[in-house]
Amino acid sequence: MDDASDTSPVKVALQGPFKAAQLRGLAKHGAIDTLSLTAHPLMSVKLVKELKAVQSVRDLHLWCETTRAAMRHVVSLPGLEVLSLFSLRKPGVLEGFSEATSLKTFRSSSLSSRDVREICRAPNLEVLGVQHTHLSLQAFEAIKSVKKLRDLDVEGSNFDDEMAAALASSRTIDELLLGATRVTAKGLRHICTMTQLRALDIWALNLQAADLEMLGALRNLEYISVGGYEGQTALTAENVLPILEGLPSLKRIWLDGIALTETQMSDLREKYESVQFS
Numbered sequence: 001m002d003d004a005s006d007t008s009p010v011k012v013a014l015q016g017p018f019k020a021a022q023l024r025g026l027a028k029h030g031a032i033d034t035l036s037l038t039a040h041p042l043m044s045v046k047l048v049k050e051l052k053a054v055q056s057v058r059d060l061h062l063w064c065e066t067t068r069a070a071m072r073h074v075v076s077l078p079g080l081e082v083l084s085l086f087s088l089r090k091p092g093v094l095e096g097f098s099e100a101t102s103l104k105t106f107r108s109s110s111l112s113s114r115d116v117r118e119i120c121r122a123p124n125l126e127v128l129g130v131q132h133t134h135l136s137l138q139a140f141e142a143i144k145s146v147k148k149l150r151d152l153d154v155e156g157s158n159f160d161d162e163m164a165a166a167l168a169s170s171r172t173i174d175e176l177l178l179g180a181t182r183v184t185a186k187g188l189r190h191i192c193t194m195t196q197l198r199a200l201d202i203w204a205l206n207l208q209a210a211d212l213e214m215l216g217a218l219r220n221l222e223y224i225s226v227g228g229y230e231g232q233t234a235l236t237a238e239n240v241l242p243i244l245e246g247l248p249s250l251k252r253i254w255l256d257g258i259a260l261t262e263t264q265m266s267d268l269r270e271k272y273e274s275v276q277f278s
Contacts, residue, residue, distance in 0.1 A: 009033035016040030016064065023050035031056045031079070038063040042089065048073045058082065065089050068115075072096035075103060075122075084108070094118040107153070113139040120146050129153035129177075135163070144170075153177040155201065161187035168193050177201035179225060185211040192217045198249075199223040203256050209239035215247060222249050227256035237264055254278070 010029050013036040014022060026032065035057045037043070043066040051057075056079035066074065066085060069092025075083070076096060085108035088094070093114065097103070098121040106119050107129030116130055116139035126148050135143070135157050143152065150172050159178060164187030167173070173194065179201045183191070188207065191200070192214040200218065203225045212235075215221065224244065227235055237260050244250060252274040260268075260277060268275045 012036070013038070020047060020050045023047065024053045026051070027053040027055065029054075032058070034059040034061070036061040036063065040064040042067065043070055043074075045070045045073065045092075051077060054078075056080075060084070062086060068092040068094045075100040078102075081105065088115065097122045105151075109133065109156075117142040124148060127151040130157065132156040134158055140166070143167075147172070149173055151175040151199075153201075154181060155179040157181055159183060161190070164188070165190045167191075170194065171196060173197075174220075175199040175223075177225075178205065179203035181205065185214075188214055194218075195220065197221055201225040201254075203254070204228050208234050209236070209243070212240065212243045215243060218247065220249050221247050223252040223254075224250065225254040225256065227254075227258045230257050232257050237261075241268075 010032045011034040012026060012029055012032050016037070016039045018040060032054060043062060043064055045067065048070040054077065057077050058079050059082040060077065060080060061084045062074070063086045065087050066089070068088050068090065072095050076099065079102055080100065081102055082105040083103060087108065087110060095118065097118050100122045101124060103122045104124055105127035106122065106125065109131040111130055111133045113134070113136040116133065116135070119128070120142040125146050128143065128146065128149060128151070131153060135154065140163055144166065152173055155177050158181070160182040161184055164183055168190040174196050176191065176197060180203065184206045188202065188211055195217060197218050198220055200221060226240060235258055237258055240258060244253060251272055253268065253272055254276040256278045265277060
C-alpha cells in the first residue's frame with residue numbers, strides 16, 4: 001500500500017542576494033505556507049513580480065528592504081494572510097491594500113503616516129504592528145477605524161495618553177503592546193477599562209508601582225510584560241510581584257529590568273506557564 005501523501009505545511013527560506021530565476025523556481029513548491037526571503041539588497045518591482053509564479057503564500061517574511069512600488073505586487077499574492085516586512089524604501093507610494101482581502105496580519109516598523117493609512121485599508125486586517133512609527137492624527141484615526149483589529153503593537157512609537165483614551169473604546173482589541181511609548185498612569189487608567197484584554201505590554205513606561213494597581217481591573221489578562229530599562233528603580237520584585245499575583249487569569253509574564261533572586265525566579269517558573277527575564 002502506498003504511503004499517505006505528505007500534508008505537512010511547506011516552509012521555504014531563501015537567502016540572497018538572489019536572482020529572478022530563483023524566485024520563479026519557488027513555483028515547484030506549490031502552495032507555500034511560510035516563505036522567508038532574507039539578505040537581499042532591495043526587493044524591486046521587477047524582482048517581486050517573479051513571485052507571481054508561486055501558487056500561493058500564506059505567511060511571507062520579507063527580511064530585506066522593499067520598495068513601496070513593489071508592495072502592490074506583494075500584497076496581491078494569492079492566499080497571503082501574514083506579512084512581516086523589514087523596511088520600506090522609495091521609489092513609489094504604498095498602494096493595493098484595499099484589494100488585499102486575505103491579509104489579516106501586517107508587521108513592520110518606522111513607517112510613514114501615509115503608509116499606516118494605506119495598510120489600514122486592508123478589509124480583513126486583525127493584527128497590526130507599527131513599531132517605532134510616528135503616529136500622526138490621521139494615522140491614528142486610520143488605526144481606530146480598523147473594524148476587525150484585535151492585536152495592536154505600537155512599541156517605541158509616540159502613542160500617548162490621549163491616544164490611549166481614544167483607543168479604550170475598542171471592544172475588539174485584546175492584545176495591546178505599548179512598550180517604550182509615551183503612556184503614563186493617566187493613559188494606563190483608560191487602557192485598564194479594556195476589560196477584554198488578554199495581553200498587555202507596558203514595559204519602559206513612565207509608571208510607578210502604585211500605578212500598577214489599576215491592572216486589577218483586567219480580570220482576563222493572560223500575559224503581561226512589565227519593567228523598564230536596565231537600572232530603573234521604580235519597579236522592583238517586592239512591589240510588582242504581589243500585584244501580578246492578584247491577576248486571576250495570568251499565565252505568561254516577561255519581567256525586564258527588574259532584579260530577582262534565584263528563589264523568586266524559581267517560584268515564578270512554577271507558578272506560571274511561561275516566564276521570561278531580561
